[in-house]
Amino acid sequence: MGRKRKLEHFAEMKSFPHVFEPELKEVFRTDYKLSGSWKQEIFANENPLVLELGCGKGEYSVGMARKFPEKNFIGVDIKGARMWRGAKTSLEEGIKNVAFLRTRIEFIEGCFAENEVDEIWITFPDPQPKDRQEKKRLTGPQFLKRYLSFLKTDGIIHLKTDNQFFYDWSLEEVKRHGYEILVSTADLYAGKIADFDEKTQEILSIKTHYEKIFTEKGHKIHYLKFKPNGQDPKA
Numbered sequence: 001m002g003r004k005r006k007l008e009h010f011a012e013m014k015s016f017p018h019v020f021e022p023e024l025k026e027v028f029r030t031d032y033k034l035s036g037s038w039k040q041e042i043f044a045n046e047n048p049l050v051l052e053l054g055c056g057k058g059e060y061s062v063g064m065a066r067k068f069p070e071k072n073f074i075g076v077d078i079k080g081a082r083m084w085r086g087a088k089t090s091l092e093e094g095i096k097n098v099a100f101l102r103t104r105i106e107f108i109e110g111c112f113a114e115n116e117v118d119e120i121w122i123t124f125p126d127p128q129p130k131d132r133q134e135k136k137r138l139t140g141p142q143f144l145k146r147y148l149s150f151l152k153t154d155g156i157i158h159l160k161t162d163n164q165f166f167y168d169w170s171l172e173e174v175k176r177h178g179y180e181i182l183v184s185t186a187d188l189y190a191g192k193i194a195d196f197d198e199k200t201q202e203i204l205s206i207k208t209h210y211e212k213i214f215t216e217k218g219h220k221i222h223y224l225k226f227k228p229n230g231q232d233p234k235a
């Protein structure tokens with residue numbers, strides 16, 4: 001994308017009513033003004049709240065919002081130029097149950113209050129394969145701890161990735177840091193998807209930008225579903 005186009009998209013994002021771009025001082029070691037009140041203030045309902053972390057162009061958030069009008073969705077990413085696509089599409093289609101939050105996921109704890117979130121999707125996160133990048137992996141201990149601070153005790157986290165290393169690593173980290181595995185498969189479309197209920201199958205059939213690319217390359221899609229195990233991770 002050209003620089004001029006990018007700047008136009010950034011400017012347009014500022015005018016979108018369902019895009020939130022907190023400044024660093026609004027989320028760094030402090031609670032964002034919407035923490036605890038997204039449903040009431042933004043969606044004007046009490047429906048369950050679902051986050052997509054690293055939403056990129058927001059295909060999953062928008063796709064799920066179309067299919068499930070009885071839930072609220074928020075796509076989170078730091079890259080505004082990508083997020084613009086999902087924000088624009090949802091506005092054009094008049095989809096009212098999706099919003100976008102442009103922030104680093106490192107600051108997400110300040111954006112949502114205890115028990116505010118029902119479900120999280122982590123869709124094709126950057127695998128950050130080098131040792132020195134370990135802290136950036138979205139299923140690392142620090143991130144898993146952050147999610148526990150706002151996920152309901154019976155909340156669910158889903159991970160989709162094409163990366164075998166990231167999948168194996170996440171499986172271990174999740175078990176070690178306060179969660180219980182509900183479903184794990186290294187090849188989602190080779191059979192397991194047929195075992196899911198109809199609604200889950202519908203969600204899993206939505207393809208993000210990266211999933212389409214990886215599938216065309218012949219990569220297997222790995223999937224993990226997990227929930228808090230109810231034990232204090234500090235204990």
Ligand SMILES: C[S@@+](CC[C@H](N)C(=O)[O-])C[C@H]1O[C@@H](n2cnc3c(N)ncnc32)[C@H](O)[C@@H]1O
Pocket residue numbers: 053054055056057058076077078079082103104105106123124125126208209210211
């Ligand atoms: C490989 S892309 C996947 C995008 C989308 N989920 C998809 O499947 O098409 C990973 C996305 O995660 C975002 N991301 C990675 N680490 C992040 C962080 N710490 N905070 C916010 N966004 C992050 C990147 O900006 C990028 O858009």
